[in-house]
Amino acid sequence: MEPSKITITAARVTDLRVPTSDQLLGSDPFHKKPDYSSAVLHLDTNTDLTGTSIVFTAGAGTDWICHGIQDLCQLIIGSSLEDFSKAPIRLYRRLIDHHQLRWLHDGVFRMAAGAVLNAMWDLWAKSERKPLWKLLVDLDPEFVVDCIDWRYIGDAITRSEALELLSSNRLNLERREREMLSRGPKAYCTAGWLGLSDEQILESIQKLMKQGFDSFKLKVGQDLDHDLKRIRFMNEALDDRCNLMVDANQYWGLSEAKRHLSEYQGLGLKWIEEPIARDDVLGYVELSEEFADAEFDFACGEQAASPVIFKQLLKSGAIKYCQIDAVRVAGVNDVMAIVLMGAKYNVPVCPP
Numbered sequence: 007m008e009p010s011k012i013t014i015t016a017a018r019v020t021d022l023r024v025p026t027s028d029q030l031l032g033s034d035p036f037h038k039k040p041d042y043s044s045a046v047l048h049l050d051t052n053t054d055l056t057g058t059s060i061v062f063t064a065g066a067g068t069d070w071i072c073h074g075i076q077d078l079c080q081l082i083i084g085s086s087l088e089d090f091s092k093a094p095i096r097l098y099r100r101l102i103d104h105h106q107l108r109w110l111h112d113g114v115f116r117m118a119a120g121a122v123l124n125a126m127w128d129l130w131a132k133s134e135r136k137p138l139w140k141l142l143v144d145l146d147p148e149f150v151v152d153c154i155d156w157r158y159i160g161d162a163i164t165r166s167e168a169l170e171l172l173s174s175n176r177l178n179l180e181r182r183e184r185e186m187l188s189r190g191p192k193a194y195c196t197a198g199w200l201g202l203s204d205e206q207i208l209e210s211i212q213k214l215m216k217q218g219f220d221s222f223k224l225k226v227g228q229d230l231d232h233d234l235k236r237i238r239f240m241n242e243a244l245d246d247r248c249n250l251m252v253d254a255n256q257y258w259g260l261s262e263a264k265r266h267l268s269e270y271q272g273l274g275l276k277w278i279e280e281p282i283a284r285d286d287v288l289g290y291v292e293l294s295e296e297f298a299d300a301e302f303d304f305a306c307g308e309q310a311a312s313p314v315i316f317k318q319l320l321k322s323g324a325i326k327y328c329q330i331d332a333v334r335v336a337g338v339n340d341v342m343a344i345v346l347m348g349a350k351y352n353v354p355v356c357p358p
Contacts, residue, residue: 008088008133009086009087009088009090009091009130009133010086010087010088011052011053012051012052012053012055012086012087012088012129012133013051013052013084013085013086013087014049014050014051014057014082014083014084014085014086014087015050015051015052015083015084016049016050016083017047017048017049017050017075017076017079017082017083018047018048018050019045019046019047019048019072019075019076019079020045020046020048020072021043021045021068021069021072022043022044022045022046022068023041023042023043023065023068024041024042024043025041026040026041026042027039027040027041027065030199030200030201030202031199031201031202032064032199033199033200033201033202033225034199034200034225034227034253034255034257035200035225035226035227035228035254035255035257036255036256036257037064037255038200038201039201040064040065041064041065042062042064042065043062043063043064043065043068044060044061044062044063044068045060045061045063045068045071045072045075045121046058046059046060046061047059047060047061047075047079047121047122047125048125049079049082049125049126049129051087051129055129055132055133056129056132057125057126057127057128057129057130057132058125058128059120059121059122059123059124059125059128059333059337060121060333061075061117061118061120061121061333062331062333067114070114071114071117071118071121074114074115074117074118075118075121075122077118078101078107078118078119078121078122079122081100081101081122082097082122082126087126087129087130087133090126090130091130093152094123094126094127094153094338094339095152095153095154095155095339097122097123097126098119098123098153098155098336098337098339099155101119101122101123101336102116102119102155102336112311112312113311116311116312116334116335116336117311117333117334119336119337120332120333120334120335120336120337120340121333121337122337123336123337123338123339124332124333124337124338127141127337127338138338142338142342143179143183147169147172147173147176148169150168150172150342151165151168151169151172153338153339153342154168154339154342154343154346155313155339155343158313158314158317159313159314159317159343159347161317161321162317162320162321162347162350162351163346163347163350167350168346168350171346171349171350172346192221193219193221194219194221194222194223194249194251194356195210195214195219195221195222195223196222196223196224196225196253197210197211197214197222197223197224198222198223198224198225198236198240199225200225200226200227200228204236204239207224207236207239207240207243208239208243211240211243211244212243215244215245215248220247220248220249221248221249221250221251221276222240222244222248222249222250222251223250223251223252223253223279224236224237224240224250224251224252224253225252225253225254225255226252226253226254226266227254227255227257227258227266228257230265230266230269233252233266234269234270234273237250237252237270237273237275238273241273241274249276250274250275250276251275251276251277251278251279251305252270252275252277252278252279253279253280254266254278254279254280254281255279255280256280256281256282256283256284256309257281258281258282259282260282260286260289260292260293263281263282263289263293264293264296266281267281267293267297267300267302270300270302271297271300271301271302272301274301275301275302276302276303277302277303277304277305277326277327278302278303278304278305279304279305279306279308279327279329279358280305280306280308280309281293281304284306284308284309284310284315285310285315287315287318287319287322287324290304290306290319290322290324290325291322291323291324293324294323294324294325303325303326303327304324304325304326304327305325305326305327305328305329305356306319306324306325306327306328306329307319307325307328307329307330307331307344307358308329308331308334308358309331309334310330310334310335311334311335312335312336312340313335313340313343313344313347316328316330316343316344316347316348317347320347320348320350320351320353321347321351323351325353326353326354327353327354327356328344328348328353328354328355328356329355329356329357329358330344330345330355330357331357331358332357
């Protein structure tokens with residue numbers, strides 16, 4: 007259906023919560039009893055199409071996100087999809103640079119803005135009768151770079167560099183698309199939630215290995231002796247072809263992280279995820295220098311809220327795995343910018 011004929015008529019936001027705390031699923035050092043939840047946005051239109059987006063949360067606070075989304079949706083009610091699809095950067099800037107709301111900066115505000123943007127992208131994809139990934143890969147490189155706000159990341163990657171990356175890789179587009187359709191993306195599983203027993207973790211791993219998974223993540227952080235025992239247990243449960251990663255969920259300060267990580271050497275870990283605060287770029291630089299000879303690298307980004315933080319992590323060489331949460335940054339537009347920075351600095355993007 008032509009975007010010019012599609013108008014946003016209403017916004018419905020649902021506060022959806024699942025009691026995962028009952029079985030301690032999702033538990034880590036900070037989130038001891040999380041209830042995996044989502045703020046779900048549905049953008050109704052004058053047609054049978056609905057734009058949908060989901061913002062993941064962990065229970066309390068979901069109502070904050072829901073309110074923020076509902077409030078921002080006032081800015082798009084009555085607008086046409088054509089307004090968005092001609093230049094998505096215009097809505098991005100209208101939200102992110104709002105003359106009053108910009109004062110709130112990242113966190114809830116940026117997540118709410120991302121929900122609105124992602125729902126609009128979803129609606130556009132549905133109007134084209136394509137999944138969103140297909141809409142995105144079919145976009146002309148010039149259009150993609152025009153979706154990105156270059157103001158604060160141009161010192162890490164320029165518009166012309168991004169255009170060259172996109173254009174040069176366009177030659178591999180059909181082959182990569184065939185590969186993704188036949189095999190799907192590489193994925194890992196967080197099997198080792200902190201609140202689960204060794205037996206529960208082992209049962210989950212064995213089931214997943216039968217399904218083809220070969221990479222698993224373990225939560226650590228509270229007790230060093232317990233963590234070391236569990237890492238060794240996981241190593242024994244996995245075969246030599248498997249990867250094992252650990253995630254501290256920002257539980258340590260820099261000095262404490264160094265003490266723990268020095269004990270992790272020699273355990274065959276692929277990466278250490280979020281050992282320190284999400285935005286402590288200088289701390290990640292220091293860790294990457296101190297553990298430059300370790301077999302593990304550092305992963306970060308799950309709770310990084312903007313391309314500016316990713317710019318610093320990538321440009322400094324502090325991380326070797328870039329983890330974007332597409333519902334924490336301001337949606338597809340920010341993801342485009344971060345993926346391109348990752349490509350320039352040869353850092354693989356591994357969503358959390």
